[in-house]
Amino acid sequence: MLDNKQIAEALLEAVGGKENISSIAHCATRLRLLVMDEDKVDREQVETIAKVKGAFFHSGQFQIIFGTGTVNQIYEEVEMLHVSTINKQEQTKKASKSGNKLQRAIRTLGDVFVPIIPVLVATGLFMGLRGLLMQEKILALFGFVPADIPNNFILFTQILTDTAFIFLPALVAWSTFRVFGGTPIIGIVLGLMLVSPSLPNAWGVAEGAEPLLFFGFIPVVGYQGSVLPAFIAGIIGAKLERAIRKRVPEALDLIITPFLTLLIMIGAALFIIGPIFHVVENYILDGTLAVLNLPFGLAGLLIGFLHQIIVITGVHHIFNLLEIKLLEDVGSNPFNAIITASIAAQGGAALAVGLKTKSKKLKALAFPSSLSAFLGITEPAIFGVNLRYVKPFIMGLIGGGVGGFSAMLLELKGTGMAITVIPGTLLYLDGQILSYLLVNIIAVGVAFALTWLFGFSDKQLKDNG
Structure with a gap:
């Protein structure tokens, strides 16, 4: 049985050697190669290598399936062989000319949301475990009833299950800035501004609390749990940051670029992007529910x-x-x-x-x-x-x-x-x-x-x- 180093070496040989590789990246299950000459890639030989579960060309990349966990280890071995390794979003940009506009747009959407999924998975597991522990039949096995559960324990479970969704705009804005070439920390701060405790809580407004009114007609609320407003603000914010950076003297970049980016974007996000795309978001949700309720x-x-x-x-x-x-x-x-x-x-x-x-x-x-x-x-x-x-x-x-x-x-x-x-x-x-x-x-x-x-x-x- 080959070890991971030997698998990496066999893989490089099967794809035409290091000189035929432009770059290597990976996602959750696949190693993704950009190759110079596709004719030099021996797909059948690749599929005979230990731990390889399939290989194919897609979206301008030669993708090799290893599975969760394994792909990270093989990637590290390839990296130690001095092959050009880059992150997935950078490689995706190189391959972005393949596919139609819709495919490219959806791939970009995936690049933004896939890194966020692990924390949402963890949150879902916490919800499932809390649901199990709070069942009357389960509590009865230990001689308890729901009323016996301490309030502090319930508060602890709420921290586990609610935090990721409360600060979801910060996660989305961070990932969007990262994908679109902005500074991720600016994205995080912009996202946190959208859920600032100074704003009326989104869930409170949904239950009847009054939003803030700017200029007498623009409703402003927090965007806890929202996705689209942070996503759109992240796209525009990343592009704005890059545009500002090109025009600001290097000596002043550290001060002026983040200042102007955050100032302009929080105004745009609260007064224009947020109100518009929150409505769009609700329409998408309603449409999804309509399909699921067929x-x-x-x-x-x-x-x-x-x-x-x-x-x-x-x-x-x-x-x-x-x-x-x-x-x-x-x-x-x-x-x-x-x-x-x-x-x-x-x-x-x-x-x-x-x-x-x-x-x-x-x-x-x-x-x-x-x-x-x-x-x-x-x-x-x-x-x-x-x-x-x-x-x-x-x-x-x-x-x-x-x-x-x-x-x-x-x-x-x-x-x-x-x-x-x-x-x-x-x-x-x-x-x-x-x-x-x-x-x-x-x-x-x-x-x-x-x-x-x-x-x-x-x-x-x-x-x-």
Whole structure:
């Protein structure tokens, strides 16, 4: 078994050597290479390297799937071999000419929101654990009732579950400044200004408190939990900062640039951007809820079927914004249960391929890929197995649709986002765990059965290699 250093060396050889690499970056699961000459890349050789779960060209990059955790270790080994490594957003800019305008815009949206997701995952887990601990049946096991819970303990749990959403504009503005070339610390301060305690609290205004009125007609409130106002302010603020910096003498840059950027942007954010895009944000939320409230579970059927097709395009990060708004404004996330079904179904299809094939090589690829899907990462199953043989992927889509349909009928709603299938159980500890398990079993079972019966045979190996 190769160690990580040997894997990095084998990888460089398979892609044409260091001289064929412009830069290497990584995301949560994939190593992303910009290469000089795509013809020098031996994709088949790459896919035979230990720990590689699939490889493909997409969005101007050669992307190699390693999985969570592993990709960080391989990246570090590549870096020690003196290959040009840059962060993901810088590499994305280099590859930005690929794809249409919509694809590029959605990729940028993903670059902004993906770094924020880990803290929102943690917050969702805290919500799930609090839901578990506060259940009467659980408390009864220890001889307690809800009234016995100390107020200080409840306050402690509120700190864990509420902080990320209260200061969400600061996180969004920080990440947006970072992606668009501004100074991240200026973005943080701008975002914190949007939730300043000097402003009327957004939730208080929603419950009837009066906003501040500037010039007699502009309502000004805090933007706790808001996303779009901070996102738009971050884009404009980063561009404004760069424009100011070009025109200010270097000796005065440290003083004048952040001063003017914050002064202009907080005025624009509170008086123009905030009021306008808060309304837009509410329309997006209303539209999302309208889709999710379609009768007879149709939303689950459609989203569950289509979600993994969207994953292939690489623009699925558009849903991050929707999930964040659902959690913030509704307090739950029905979208998570639906996409969990679509992810689990691809794992079920890959598992069926692995059990049915007599090819040791395909078994060795299919079983780890299905496990990866059951842990919430479908790229190895999709690109390494299901999409390669086409029919298993389609059967997985059908399983996802049926599972998503079941999730809507059972009214499943997660307490967080970004974790699914087995890790996602932690988001359904508030009395929904049995329904959650049932939905996953349905999705996996349907995809597995259809793939076993109609989706795969070893005859396909002759045509697909």
